[in-house]
Each structure stands twice: as structure tokens, then as C-alpha cells.
Amino acid sequence: MTERTFLANADYQVIDRAPLVLQAGERVRIGRRDSDWPGWIWVTAINGRGSYVPEDILTPGDDGTAEVRLPFHARDLSVVKDEPVTSVREVQGWHWCRNEDGEEGWLPAYLLRE
Numbered sequence: 645m646t647e648r649t650f651l652a653n654a655d656y657q658v659i660d661r662a663p664l665v666l667q668a669g670e671r672v673r674i675g676r677r678d679s680d681w682p683g684w685i686w687v688t689a690i691n692g693r694g695s696y697v698p699e700d701i702l703t704p705g706d707d708g709t710a711e712v713r714l715p716f717h718a719r720d721l722s723v724v725k726d727e728p729v730t731s732v733r734e735v736q737g738w739h740w741c742r743n744e745d746g747e748e749g750w751l752p753a754y755l756l757r758e
Contacts, residue, residue, distance in 0.1 A: 648731045650741070650756035652723040658749070663718035664695035670712045672697075674704060683736030698735045721749030731756070 666672065666689060675686030678696050685702070687710065688694040695718035702710035721741050723729060729751065731739040739756060742748045 648758065650729055650731060650739070650758055652725055652727045652729065652751070653755050653757050654725050656720070656723050656751065656755055658720045658722045662693070663720070664689060664693045664697075664716075665718070666697065666701075666712045666716040668712055668715055671705075671709050672702070672712060674702070674708055674710050681737055684738075700735075717749075719749040721747060721751050723751065723755070729756070 670689065672687040672689050675688060675694070677699075678684040678686070681696065683699055684696040685699045686694060687697050687702070697716050697718070701712060701714040701716055703713055704710045721729070721743065723743065727743065729741040729743050731741050732748070733740045734753070737753045738750050739753060740748065741751050
């Protein structure tokens, strides 16, 4: 995917200071699908931390668990209105972005304008 540059439409403050981090090969417990963001599903890691993750990084098992196929970090990125960010990739309505200081994290597409 080609990187794209956006400006933030509004301020967005990170709430979760200890986001879920998953490694490939890890097993997680599968929860509910996100009704607002199709393609995202709640998972709970062995350490008890939970987050929505893209369904396509999971290989479901028959026992309510799944194997993580790709590393995932649930970190959101704080931005202020009109701050430029670079979208490195997009997953089902969310962008993994990098700001000018090199910090990276997720931002919802509705907060971004080209």
C-alpha cells in the first residue's frame, strides 16, 4: 500500500496508556465482533488484556480461541486538529499513522482529511 498524508479533523487524545500487544503465534480468546467497525473483533490475551483487532490477522480455532498470524499493537495516536500524519496502512476504517515526531498508532478514518 502507498503511504498517504492526511490532516487531523479534530483533536484525538489517547485513552489507553497500556494497549494490547500481540505477537504472531500467540493464542487469544475470541469475543464479540464490533458492530460499528466491521472486520474488527474483540480478543483477550493470556495476560487478560483485551482489544479489538482486525479479524484477518486471526486464524480461528474450534474452541473459541484463535492464533494470531501477524503482530498487532492496539496503540492509538494522539493528534491535534490540523496536525499532519502519514497513513502507513489502512485496516477496515482505521489507519496506522505516523506523526512528524515519528510516533505511530491507530486513528479512525473519520478523523482524517486529505
